[in-house]
Amino acid sequence: MSPARFDNRPIGVFDSGIGGLTVAAALRRALPNEDIFYLGDTERVPYGNKSPESIIRFARQDVAFLMRKGVKTVVAACNTVSSVAMEALHKSYPGLPILGVIEAGVDAALAAEAERITVIGTRATVNSDSYRRALHAVNPGLIVETLACPLLVPLAEEGVCDDPVTFHVFDLYLSELRRNPSDILVLGCTHYPVFRKALEHYFGGGLRIIDSANACAEMVKKYLAENSFGASPRKKGISRFFMTDLPSNIQESAGRFLGEEAGRVEKVSLDV
Ligand code: DGL
Numbered sequence: 001m002s003p004a005r006f007d008n009r010p011i012g013v014f015d016s017g018i019g020g021l022t023v024a025a026a027l028r029r030a031l032p033n034e035d036i037f038y039l040g041d042t043e044r045v046p047y048g049n050k051s052p053e054s055i056i057r058f059a060r061q062d063v064a065f066l067m068r069k070g071v072k073t074v075v076a077a078c079n080t081v082s083s084v085a086m087e088a089l090h091k092s093y094p095g096l097p098i099l100g101v102i103e104a105g106v107d108a109a110l111a112a113e114a115e116r117i118t119v120i121g122t123r124a125t126v127n128s129d130s131y132r133r134a135l136h137a138v139n140p141g142l143i144v145e146t147l148a149c150p151l152l153v154p155l156a157e158e159g160v161c162d163d164p165v166t167f168h169v170f171d172l173y174l175s176e177l178r179r180n181p182s183d184i185l186v187l188g189c190t191h192y193p194v195f196r197k198a199l200e201h202y203f204g205g206g207l208r209i210i211d212s213a214n215a216c217a218e219m220v221k222k223y224l225a226e227n228s229f230g231a232s233p234r235k236k237g238i239s240r241f242f243m244t245d246l247p248s249n250i251q252e253s254a255g256r257f258l259g260e261e262a263g264r265v266e267k268v269s270l271d272v
Pocket residue numbers: 015016017019020045046047048049077078079080081121122125153188189190191
């Protein structure tokens with residue numbers, strides 16, 4: 001019997017900012033032996049209001065940075081990037097496995113066997129129609145609605161997650177859905193899991209909420225196992241956090257998305 005093969009190189013994870021830390025946290029739980037290198041482009045967040053050309057250019061620079069760090073695979077922990085830039089990234093970096101978050105969210109939504117699905121996300125995610133196309137590719141009979149909620153990202157970054165202002169913003173985007181709820185609500189933005197409790201309260205249990213962070217971690221775990229890419233089970237994984245800007249409240253806000261203290265956060269430049 002040949003000895004088991006392990007790959008101890010880190011997994012690269014990136015997002016426009018700190019929202020993707022919800023995915024990094026799920027990966028840490030699912031893959032305790034893996035090293036996780038997280039890049040947040042905090043200098044240029046948000047991506048969700050930018051043009052596809054800018055999002056693609058930024059995403060290429062994010063992936064190039066992680067490649068220079070020697071990662072074995074990359075997770076685009078950003079729905080905006082996963083909606084707009086995946087094809088371009090696969091073309092630019094053909095040898096590197098790059099996984100997005102949309103597929104995981106779509107699989108979780110399909111598993112719920114709903115008839116009517118609402119997806120909320122950034123303007124770029126909604127304009128790309130990525131969720132509707134992926135859901136209809138499997139089940140064309142589904143009723144899929146998508147709603148852009150751009151003000152939720154700055155609220156999440158400021159930690160205004162369960163405040164009268166939060167509920168005013170929900171009213172702005174979601175009051176019609178509250179009157180006439182669909183079966184499930186997919187949180188199609190990595191910033192939105194911090195609103196989960198407030199959203200459950202807002203909808204009063206009237207619809208099921210799905211966030212893709214855990215589903216994404218399971219997808220990555222399966223991918224590593226199937227491709228003999230996993231780290232040695234004897235190794236304890238470490239996490240490193242790289243950000244392109246360090247706002248004064250970075251520790252507090254990163255900790256909120258990660259669900260624990262982030263520890264050292266390293267400021268980096270994407271310039272070569
Ligand atoms: N993380 C982004 C996403 O999941 C939201 C923040 C942004 O607009 O850059 O779409």
